[in-house]
Amino acid sequence: MAVTESEHQQYCCNAVNPITRKSIVFTGLVVNAPLDEEFLRIKTRELVTAWPVLGGRLIRTTSPWSLSLGLTADVESRKIDKDLATYLPLDYERGEENAPKILESAKIEQIDEKFLFDIAPTVDNVFVFRITILEDATLLSFGFSHHLADATASLNVMKAFCALLSDKPIPELVLPPDSRGVKLSETVVDKAEDLRSVPSIRYTEHKENFDYGFLKIVCALWRMLRIRFSRWIGWRERLEARLVYLPGPWVDQIRAKVLNTIKTQQSSSEDGSHEPTRNDIINAWFLKTVYATAPASDDRMDFYGPMNYRQLIVPPPKGTYYIHNSFGFMRCKFSINQLRTDSITKIAQNLRLTTLRYKQASSIREYLRYCEDNSHRRLFPSIRSGSGLSMTMITSWTTCDYFGLDFSRAAVGKSQARVTFVNPMVRNLRDGMWPVAVVVKSGDGGYWLRGLNTPTGWEHFYGSTESKTLFPAV
Numbered sequence: 001m002a003v004t005e006s007e008h009q010q011y012c013c014n015a016v017n018p019i020t021r022k023s024i025v026f027t028g029l030v031v032n033a034p035l036d037e038e039f040l041r042i043k044t045r046e047l048v049t050a051w052p053v054l055g056g057r058l059i060r061t062t063s064p065w066s067l068s069l070g071l072t073a074d075v076e077s078r079k080i081d082k083d084l085a086t087y088l089p090l091d092y093e094r095g096e097e098n099a100p101k102i103l104e105s106a107k108i109e110q111i112d113e114k115f116l117f118d119i120a121p122t123v124d125n126v127f128v129f130r131i132t133i134l135e136d137a138t139l140l141s142f143g144f145s146h147h148l149a150d151a152t153a154s155l156n157v158m159k160a161f162c163a164l165l166s167d168k169p170i171p172e173l174v175l176p177p178d179s180r181g182v183k184l185s186e187t188v189v190d191k192a193e194d195l196r197s198v199p200s201i202r203y204t205e206h207k208e209n210f211d212y213g214f215l216k217i218v219c220a221l222w223r224m225l226r227i228r229f230s231r232w233i234g235w236r237e238r239l240e241a242r243l244v245y246l247p248g249p250w251v252d253q254i255r256a257k258v259l260n261t262i263k264t265q266q267s268s269s270e271d272g273s274h275e276p277t278r279n280d281i282i283n284a285w286f287l288k289t290v291y292a293t294a295p296a297s298d299d300r301m302d303f304y305g306p307m308n309y310r311q312l313i314v315p316p317p318k319g320t321y322y323i324h325n326s327f328g329f330m331r332c333k334f335s336i337n338q339l340r341t342d343s344i345t346k347i348a349q350n351l352r353l354t355t356l357r358y359k360q361a362s363s364i365r366e367y368l369r370y371c372e373d374n375s376h377r378r379l380f381p382s383i384r385s386g387s388g389l390s391m392t393m394i395t396s397w398t399t400c401d402y403f404g405l406d407f408s409r410a411a412v413g414k415s416q417a418r419v420t421f422v423n424p425m426v427r428n429l430r431d432g433m434w435p436v437a438v439v440v441k442s443g444d445g446g447y448w449l450r451g452l453n454t455p456t457g458w459e460h461f462y463g464s465t466e467s468k469t470l471f472p473a474v
């Protein structure tokens with residue numbers, strides 16, 4: 001795909017979730033070697049030239065918003081004469097008790113500042129790249145407009161960048177099908193493994209997950225202002241961000257106990273094929289962490305979980321690739337009292353069955369139809385309650401293998417340069433409004449969870465890992 005500086009070609013995708021259009025997806029990587037600053041800049045320009053959608057801008061004057069092609073390489077770098085342990089202390093003790101730990105050595109905001117610099121609150125360039133060279137390591141931050149890419153597409157751009165570092169070929173870039181008059185809903189491939197015993201999500205149910213229209217938008221904005229005001233004057237707790245390490249053996253231990261509980265409750269006629277996954281356990285645990293200490297309330301709570309549908313779409317021709325924000329929303333309905341009192345088993349089961357419903361090809365097809373029909377609208381997630389804990393969103397990036405990225409060809413005086421830590425961040429204008437979390441693998445079999453919770457929730461954090469909280473007696 002060729003483009004010159006004088007060209008201003010625009011394209012518009014008609015199946016992108018419009019709720020994310022103002023967000024920016026940042027992935028911070030710690031690489032265990034100093035990298036060649038100028039070599040990284042050269043390869044960034046090479047990447048943008050080969051894939052000019054990365055050199056374009058977000059155009060907010062069209063409906064839906066558009067993207068442009070360009071050759072702008074928004075890359076900045078800096079050198080700091082400190083080692084990694086001094087500049088970014090990531091000390092945390094796993095301990096022998098094999099339980100989740102809050103990273104106490106640095107606050108989330110401090111960690112972000114180590115990766116991000118010279119980035120305006122509103123970014124027009126769809127791709128930004130920041131490089132911090134230390135004495136013994138390098139911090140890289142890849143940022144993408146969420147309207148352009150999701151976490152999976154972002155990782156594929158990083159893989160292409162690493163390929164260029166090693167002088168390997170990368171796929172030819174093409175524009176997404178839904179920018180070329182193709183309806184993605186008509187390209188969904190039915191999978192033989194679809195669980196017909198689990199009802200799919202219909203068009204009307206997807207419609208219920210979103211609000212639009214002048215009055216509903218005004219009501220939603222009023223609710224958000226009311227929540228912010230009540231937190232400002234102290235009527236409600238403000239949400240605080242923490243970084244939490246979840247040991248893999250602990251997650252497996254809780255999952256084993258959940259599966260054993262399910263097994264003892266099942267009748268002999270049930271096949272047990274709907275077993276909660278590790279992600280379900282982590283999501284259910286975070287919900288318990290947030291709501292176990294919340295005041296008793298019958299208020300309704302909506303869990304939203306983004307999930308990628310790219311694997312259900314007809315793939316592009318061999319040797320080509322397109323960058324696209326390919327995720328749909330899963331919505332699971334609870335009440336605050338349910339999350340306070342139900343066991344992690346019941347919550348995880350609910351999440352698993354809901355996920356299976358939303359992941360069916362027929363469900364994805366109807367979701368895409370709804371996005372296509374409403375691509376011109378300004379949409380909000382539908383929230384059934386006006387409290388500050390009425391919605392929680394957990395985004396799982398656990399399928400993204402950041403630790404497989406190899407930056408060795410750019411290393412200075414070292415043969416190996418691999419990722420040792422990942423800092424996930426989704427920046428949005430509604431940051432801090434509701435509890436949210438992003439989960440990534442830690443590279444040692446565990447997970448890092450970046451979450452927003454109330455001070456009370458964090459104060460009782462270690463109690464949320466205890467059996468009496470996760471598996472309360474009935």
